[in-house]
Amino acid sequence: MSTFENLEYSSLLANFKELLKNNSLKFTKQREVVLKTLYERNEHFTPEDLYIFLKSTYPELNIGIATVYRTLNLLEESLMVTSISFGVAGKKFELANKPHHDHMICKTCGLIIEFQNDKIEQLQLEIAKANHFHITSHLMQLRGLCEKCAKEKS
Amino acid sequence: MSTFENLEYSSLLANFKELLKNNSLKFTKQREVVLKTLYERNEHFTPEDLYIFLKSTYPELNIGIATVYRTLNLLEESLMVTSISFGVAGKKFELANKPHHDHMICKTCGLIIEFQNDKIEQLQLEIAKANHFHITSHLMQLRGLCEKCAKEKS
């Protein structure tokens, strides 16, 4: 269970500021808009997508893509965002303020459906235990076709 | 269930040759040693690891890394090998001649433990059905520490 579950923006922001302070890091406009955008849009962003969005939404900041990467990495290390991996194609990031969940990903249109299943989580723990393995995280993605794309193909 | 499950080398080779013939592709020494190595070593190879192994084991072939990538991609498209992804760090490939399974991966030493659980597979299908999603494949990795590394850390 994440420390940041179900927090609203003001609390997330306070957490972020405290985290920065504790590590002698600075609160900047760039870091603020990254967190704000992840919160408000509630989407799965690639660093590239987020960069493009921020570039056009806050042109006065003239944000660089390196800063987007640096901020996402900082937030991920701090467990305030999580990422899902797409193999060689890269990663997508989302804010970690919702309960743990996994993803179904449509191969055709890229739609992401979130789901959560306690029984599977439980079984994973049992399997790990049987193998003397200590789970720190897991990755579960179901890949295939969403309803719309499945219809279009048939 | 894979078409190639439990096949031994001679059958795999025959399948590969037929596949090549059907697509007007040629059977070469390079393609042969890639398949042979994946079969004999029965490991999870990165393209780089496989390249280094082939380079030293068959120096007379003077194999290039591009050929290793091309062959692995060909075999993966043909469903004769599968890959597991490590985010930005790349992929590892293994021969698809064993029954479907998933992986536990030790973050510290890279150890890979294979496991299989019918109940989870069943639950995944149910979840997909409830979301009108048509699964074609799934990815499940448990990440954490193996027994040995967990002991060393404590």
Next chain:
DNA sequence: GTCACTGCAAACGGTTTGCACCTCT
């Protein structure tokens, strides 16, 4: 005023591609 942060551009690492030569069929 100091130290961290930023944008920029160059570097990086894994992967793919264009090309001239080679090899399987």
Next chain:
DNA sequence: AGAGGTGCAAACCGTTTGCAGTGAC
């Protein structure tokens, strides 16, 4: 002989890093 395959090196693409200038504290 001809099609496809190969090794090589260059290109590619997402990501990281060095650096000089900027901004938070």
